Amino acid sequence: MKKSKDRLLVWLKLPKIRSRFFAAMIMVSLPPLFILGYISLDITKDTLVQNHIRTNEDHLKTSSEVADLLLGNIINMNRIILSSSELREEIRLSGNSADRNLSVLDVRTANRLQNIVVSNLFDLQNIDSVCLFDRNFRSVCYGRSEQAGKYGSDETKGQIAATDWYLKARNANGKEVFFGYNVLEDNPGEGTISSVKLLRDPDRLSGESIGLLIINIKNTIFRKSINESDESDFIVLDNEGSQAHSPIIYDLKPEITANIGITPADDAGSIFTKLTAGGYIYSQYRNSTSGWTFVHFVSMKTLMKQSQQIATITMLIAAIIAVTALVVSFVVSGTITKPLLQLKRMISDWAKGNPSSEAGEAFTADEVGVIGETFRRVTAEYQLLSERLLQSQLKEKEAELRSLQAQIKPHFLYNTLDSIYWMSMLEEKNDIAQMALSLSESFKLSLNKGKETIPVYKELKHIEHYMIIQNLRYDNRFEYVERIEPEVMGFEIMKLLLQPLVENAIYHGLEPKIGRGTVCLTGKKDGDYLIFTVTDDGVGMEDIQKTKQGYGMRNVQDRLRLYYGPSSSFSITSQPDAGTSIELRFPYAMVKGE
Numbered sequence: 001m002k003k004s005k006d007r008l009l010v011w012l013k014l015p016k017i018r019s020r021f022f023a024a025m026i027m028v029s030l031p032p033l034f035i036l037g038y039i040s041l042d043i044t045k046d047t048l049v050q051n052h053i054r055t056n057e058d059h060l061k062t063s064s065e066v067a068d069l070l071l072g073n074i075i076n077m078n079r080i081i082l083s084s085s086e087l088r089e090e091i092r093l094s095g096n097s098a099d100r101n102l103s104v105l106d107v108r109t110a111n112r113l114q115n116i117v118v119s120n121l122f123d124l125q126n127i128d129s130v131c132l133f134d135r136n137f138r139s140v141c142y143g144r145s146e147q148a149g150k151y152g153s154d155e156t157k158g159q160i161a162a163t164d165w166y167l168k169a170r171n172a173n174g175k176e177v178f179f180g181y182n183v184l185e186d187n188p189g190e191g192t193i194s195s196v197k198l199l200r201d202p203d204r205l206s207g208e209s210i211g212l213l214i215i216n217i218k219n220t221i222f223r224k225s226i227n228e229s230d231e232s233d234f235i236v237l238d239n240e241g242s243q244a245h246s247p248i249i250y251d252l253k254p255e256i257t258a259n260i261g262i263t264p265a266d267d268a269g270s271i272f273t274k275l276t277a278g279g280y281i282y283s284q285y286r287n288s289t290s291g292w293t294f295v296h297f298v299s300m301k302t303l304m305k306q307s308q309q310i311a312t313i314t315m316l317i318a319a320i321i322a323v324t325a326l327v328v329s330f331v332v333s334g335t336i337t338k339p340l341l342q343l344k345r346m347i348s349d350w351a352k353g354n355p356s357s358e359a360g361e362a363f364t365a366d367e368v369g370v371i372g373e374t375f376r377r378v379t380a381e382y383q384l385l386s387e388r389l390l391q392s393q394l395k396e397k398e399a400e401l402r403s404l405q406a407q408i409k410p411h412f413l414y415n416t417l418d419s420i421y422w423m424s425m426l427e428e429k430n431d432i433a434q435m436a437l438s439l440s441e442s443f444k445l446s447l448n449k450g451k452e453t454i455p456v457y458k459e460l461k462h463i464e465h466y467m468i469i470q471n472l473r474y475d476n477r478f479e480y481v482e483r484i485e486p487e488v489m490g491f492e493i494m495k496l497l498l499q500p501l502v503e504n505a506i507y508h509g510l511e512p513k514i515g516r517g518t519v520c521l522t523g524k525k526d527g528d529y530l531i532f533t534v535t536d537d538g539v540g541m542e543d544i545q546k547t548k549q550g551y552g553m554r555n556v557q558d559r560l561r562l563y564y565g566p567s568s569s570f571s572i573t574s575q576p577d578a579g580t581s582i583e584l585r586f587p588y589a590m591v592k593g594e
Contacts, residue, residue, distance in 0.1 A: 025325065025326070025329035025333070026326065026329070030322050030325075033318045033321055033322050033325075034318060036318070037311075037314045037315055037317075037318045040314055041310065041311045041314060044310050044311075045304065048303060048304070049281060049303065052281060052283075052298070052303055053281065053283050056283035056296045057283045057285060059226075059296065060283055060284065060285035060294045060295075060296055061285050063222075063226050063234075063285075063294055064285050064286075064287045064288070064294055067221070067222065067287055067289070067290075067294075068287065068288065068289045070126065070221050071178065071195075071221075071289045071290060072289065074176070074195050074215055074217060075176050075195075075289075077117070077127075077130075077215060078176055078195065078197045078213055078215065080116065081113065081116055081117075081130070081132075081213060082197075082199055082202075082213070084112070084116055086112060087109070087112055087113065087116070087132070088199075088201055088210065090105060090108075090109050090112075091105070091132060091134050091199065091210050091211040092134075092201060092210045092211075094134040094136070094138055094211075095134035095135030095136055095210055095211060096135075105132065105134060105138055105139065105140040106140070109132070109140045110140045110141070110142060113130060113132060113140065113142045114142050117130060117142060124143075125218075126217055126218050126220065126221040127143060127215065127216075127217060127218070128143060128182075128192045128216040128217060128218050129141055129142065129143035129215075129216045130142045130143055130213075130214070130215050130216075131148055131184065131213075131214045131215075131216075132211060132212070132213055133148070133160070133211050133212035133213075133214070134210070134211045135208070135209065135210060135211060136157075137151065137157040137158065137160045137161070137212070138157070139151070139152065139157070143216075148184055149182075149184030149185050150184060150185065150186060151184060160212075163183070165177075165179050165183045165194070165196055166196070166212075168196075169196040169197065169198050169212070170198055170209070172198065173198070174197065174198050174199075174200050174209075175197070176195050176196070176197045177195070177196050177197070178193065178194070178195050178196075178289070178290040178291070178292070179193060179194045179195075179196065179238075180193055180236075180238035180245065180247070180248075180249035180292065181193060181194065181245045181249075182194055182216050183196060183214060184214065184216065191218060191219050191220070192216045192217060192218055192219060193216070193217050193219050193249060194214055194215070194216050194217070195214070195215040195216075195217060196212065196213070196214050197212070197213045197214075198212060199211040199212060199213055219236075219249060219250040220250075222234075222236055222249075222250045222252075223252070226252065232296060232297065232298035232299075232302075233251070233252055233253045233256040233257065233296070233297055233298075234250075234252040234253075234294070234295070234296050235248055235249075235250060235251045235252065235257065235271075235295050235297075236248070236249040236250040236292050236293070236294055236295070237249065237268050237271065237292060237293045237295060238291075238292050238293075239268045239291075239292075239293055240291065246264035246265070246266075247266075247267055247268045247271070248262075248264070248271070249292060260274055260275065260278045260280070261274055261278070262274055262275075268293070271295075275297050278299075279299060279300045279301065280297045280298065280299055280300065281297065281298055281299075281300055281303060282295055282296065282297035282298075283295070283296050283297075284296075339369060339372065342372065343371065343372045343375070346372065346375070347375065451495070452494060452495065452563075453492040453493060453494055453495060454492060454493065454494075454495040455489070455490065455491070455492050455493075456484065456488055456489050456490070456491050456492075456493055456523065457489045457490075459493060459495065459496075459497065459498050459499065460482060460484065460498075460521075462496075462499050463480070463498060463499050463502050463521065464480070466499055466502065466503065467480040467502070467519075470506055474511070477510070477515075477516050477517065478506060478510055478516070478517055478518070478519060479516065479517070479518045479519070480502075480518075480519050480521075481518060481519070481520040481521070482520075482521050483520065483521070483522040483523070484521070484522070484523040484524075485523060485524045485525060487525060488523045488524065488525055488530060491530060491588050493530070493586075494559060494560070494563050494564075497532075497556065497559070497560070497584070498521065498532055498534070498584075500552045500553075500555065500556050501534040501556065501582050501584075502519055502521065502534055503552065504534075504552055504553060504582075505519045505534055505535075505536040505538065505580065505582075506519065506536075508538070508541070508580075509536040509537075509538025509539060509540070509579065509580050510536055510537075510538045511538075512538070512539050513537075513538045513539050517536060517537055517538055518536065518537050519534065519535070519536045520533075520534070520535045520536070521533070521534055522535075525588065526585075528587055528588065529585050529586065529587055529588065530584075530585070530586060530587075530588045531583065531584070531585050532583070532584045533581060533582065533583045533584075534581070534582045535579065535580070535581040535582075536579050536580055537578075537579040538579055538580060539576070539577060540574045540575050540576045540577055540578050540579050540580055541574045541576065541580060542574075542576055544572050544573075544574055556570070556584075557570045560584065560586060564586040564587060565587075567586070567587055568584075568585060568586035568587070569583075569584075569585040569586075570582075570583075570584055570585075571583045571585075
């Protein structure tokens, strides 16, 4: 086993790409083809079997319905015979006769029975005989020469009361009971079945029965309810029949059941077991009128003839596809390996510093060709990219130097404002000192040690210093209100995001207004977003787009979109003489401070 595995690994590690590709195509294409063919054949077999079973169940249902109609005619015959008052009276008088050997039933009764049957236009081709019995089991029959078969003599008629079929008819309380054999005969191969009905006088429902009606039916009645087939068989089983009689009531083709090994001694369970063991597929349906089971079965070999043809065609197609796949694989592998070999030689020559003339050959217009042409461009641009990288590094150093120089100016201005503050304090110029202090703190917060983000509470400090400066300038005309949720204070946001909005409210909303004005800043968390709103009660505006086009507002919008992405939003609502409201909404998950 290990040696076979090693040989397989060696075979898969062929030195040439084309050989490996060809071997891989064989392993990838052939097994799935044959597996697919096998699965398709198996599915086809299952489908044929299931379709056959469903189709035959439908046919058996239809056959059962036809049999219901035919058996219904027998039931109607029972009822019409019982509807004759003269016939009922003769049966009742015969049963009430004190002398059990004296019978009122005679030729006249037989003629009256015959007249009822003939005059009502019953289909008699399926009727073997009709027999009437009184309570003492004296009988008269239509359709047979001997009276009541084996129960026609005085010695045997008394045995009727102890028979299974009579007990079942009596327990049925007047309902027709069907038996899969002729209850009046001993010969099981007679080919007739019986309908037995206990007769009661409709005028005396509470009394005892007045007699018995037996209609013997030819079992060829089932031939009318089925479609014959040369390759299948149809049988009717009495699952609840007497053990003394075979459960097979009707067999369309006895030679098939005999070939299977089914005998009259087999019960219904044994019959189904032998059908399965003999390779037969069967369908069954229970007839509602008689309680008998209609069974149709066919040999699996016969059913699978069509699937064998499908299997042959499937395997032939699989073989053709396999051969085609091998040929195509051989050709395609050649088209793939040729440009790879060309690329290999070109890379080897370039690595040695001696590019050959083959490096200038054109590649095919496929993926490998794209790789080859790309490699050529890489080799041509390598030196140029190296020079650009060096220039970029020099520019980066220059930009860092300029940045450090630019930071010197705010520090110089911050130190200057600090000096003005202390000089104002010495001269007791408190307003000037407060303005210088607020301005220096604003510069300090705007520097923020070079960071791009700032905690919310520091941004609010920046706004407070700005409002101090404006109120000193405008003699406390402006009132500033903050409504920030405490949990928002610790989040970091982009610096100088809120202060320009407050500044815009002062210059464009409250400054043109006559009298005092209010600026309100609110902040809250909404799910994964922070929402800040700056509202003023200033003069408002009609053209909101004009405000959005201003440098300060446009700067805030652009920075908001670039830093927080498309999920952020910037909206303005305003009405003339009613004030303006600006709302910022942006995600906080990526900016919350540690």
